[in-house]
Amino acid sequence: MMDALDIFASAGLWAAVLRIATPLIFGTLGALISERAGVLNLGIEGIMTFGAMIGWMTVYHGGDLWLGLAVAALSGAVFGLLHAALTVPLGLSQHVTGLGITLFASSLSYFIFRLAIPVSGSPPTIVPFQVIKIPVLSDLPFLGEAVFSQTAPTYLAIALALVIAYALARTPLGLAIRIVGENPHAAEAQGIDPIRVRIGAVVFGSALMAMGGAFLTLAAFNSFFPTMVQGRGWVCIALVVFASWRPERALGGALLFALFDAYQLRLQHVVGKAIPYQLFLMIPYIMSILALLVMARRARVPQALMQPFRRGER
């Protein structure tokens, strides 16, 4: 029998880590961009659910997998526009609006799903994204199996994290997003329109969230069920804090959380039934809380997060 520590030596574990981390990377990046511009989007849980549903539905009705991902992103953008319209120009409470969108989008997902797919014993399936073995690199011992044998959206997520990290730090658009999230009045005095920047950030961020949800039905599984997001959205919100609002750390945080999750799944097999499996399920969350305790104290919160901007007011 495998020892608890031997698990770390299996390439299978690390491949699973990347797979589990993918929706978290999308979701965390989405939440992060929106928050860097000063808008908290608690609609994430519902937007991920809707993305999972609509992406799957597109493919189920004959669409291409990439079309499914794109439709999911579009749906996320629409919910993002709704959230932004309510919270940015109108300045409504970001918490309440976000939670409302989660409830709305989750219920709507199930409603549409049930309208389109009658209740049946086993849920219908699609053919999901397949593993792409990157030539040469996937032949590397260990690393080849752990890192370079993933589905396309996983590679995309990692690339996005790096691109967004660069964009936030090194481009005028990234600087505009950051200054709007720190002090929208300063942005306005520099000729940047805080309202437009915020709406844009929320819409783009929400599209990423929905893509994270779609990964679940288009790559990780092959069917949709309404509870499948299972709090991943909330984990993303926590990961943003853990990452101190920095994309490269968000990537690390998502991988760390995924590691706990992948590890506990395997640990269940090693330890067997002596310990109730529910305890193992808790491990990633407990570890996240501990990690948050350490990291969040040093976190640098965007100063204007959750503060509505109104022209001509201070």
Add this chain to the structure above:
Amino acid sequence: MNVPVVLRLEGITKRFGALTANDDITLELRQGELLALLGENGAGKTTLMNILFGHYTADAGRVIAFSRELPPGKPRAAIEAGIGMVHQHFALAANLTVLENVIAGTRPLGALGLGSAAARTRLAALSAKFGLAVHPDARVGDLSVGERQRVEILKSLYRDAKVLILDEPTAVLTHQEAEQLYRTLRGMAELGLSIIFISHKLHEVLAAADRVTVLRGGKVVAERRASETTKDELAELMVGRRVARPHRESQAPGAIALRASGIDVGTTLKAIDFEVRAGETLGIIGVSGNGQHTLVRLVSGLERPTAGQLELYGAPAPRPSPRGFVAAGIGRIPEDRHADGAVGEMAVWENAVLERVREPRFSAGGLVRRAAGRAFAREIIERFDVRGGSEDSPIRLLSGGNMQKLILGRNLAESPRILIAAQPTRGLDEGAVAAVHGEILAARRAGTAVLLISEDLDEILALADRVQAIVKGRLSPAIPVEQADPRRLGLMMAGSWEDAA
């Protein structure tokens, strides 16, 4: 004179409802000129500058910059015409670096790079040219107020501003920082920039400006060359009547009310000794940030001495607690009235009773006696001439001077035995300063022991009987105010009190 006019405001009128904030104002600025816009709070200075910069749209009149009329209500157009504005409340992002604050919005949003290297060189050149030293990679939140103001000015210069407007630039600066700023502005004017600064401080206007335009009640009431006018004339023009700051009369002090012997508080205050007697004012002079904040907390019951002893009326002070100290007859005027003195969203009457709401006359059985609270507030409003709102208006609607009068009133209405006044006139205009000084002197006459903490030399010289300087958490020995002059106080504030003696 054939120096070109760079900026001309013509017949600017702006109404807010029934109030005419600007009434047919015409103003000219020439190249290389330092123009001061002088007026009391509410005279319309800030409104005028906001129209010029395009934050507001005027009801009538035109703004002409470099012979071209500016479209109304467009800050971008003003920026592009070479007008830069430094607001009284800085518009800076604290978590971003100096460089990031300066270059935000200067490149198209679609660009792939920030062009940091070029921006850095340009910023360094501007810093050197205008004497505005500041580290480009410093986080703005870590900078002092004076340095932040430099960043604000650099932001405008970086965008090729030829005309610079500064709204109350010294309101938040220490005395030294203010002098430094005016030297810098003078240098900038000599290099060809044209500058308008808004102020209500007469000595600054006289010392720094070439020309002074006085605004009162939304109208231009006078224009003078700074070299051809006096403080008294300007004060009268600004207020519309003669204002004399009240005069301190000598009187014999009574028993010791408050005494500190050898007090340390952490590392911020070291071996503090002072005493204040009934009917006497002790002035503590010093540049902000030398331990005044902790000193005020100490005598307000918010801080516990780590060594030494605090005595009230000849007996050891009770365990520090704000309520206990209020009950012991200590009235407090906090340094930052918005942060510590008042709760902006709460009504005037609620703010009036805030410190004493537990007393039986203001509450019974866990319920607030609103009628008694309102009556108390009305009494203060009447006695201390608080204007701009009733007892039921939110206190944030009051001007700084009126808010300060309310805070002063809620303390003095109770005839405190000790009054702690920390920077009591910071940011107030001439009329309000005279009123606040009058009340502090009246309290002293009535036998209150006053501890006045201020960085304003004139204020200390006008109000205090004895003066101590605070430097890096230490207090100098006290000298009688008769022996104090600006030079000697300056030496004391620099920490060389042996030389000053």
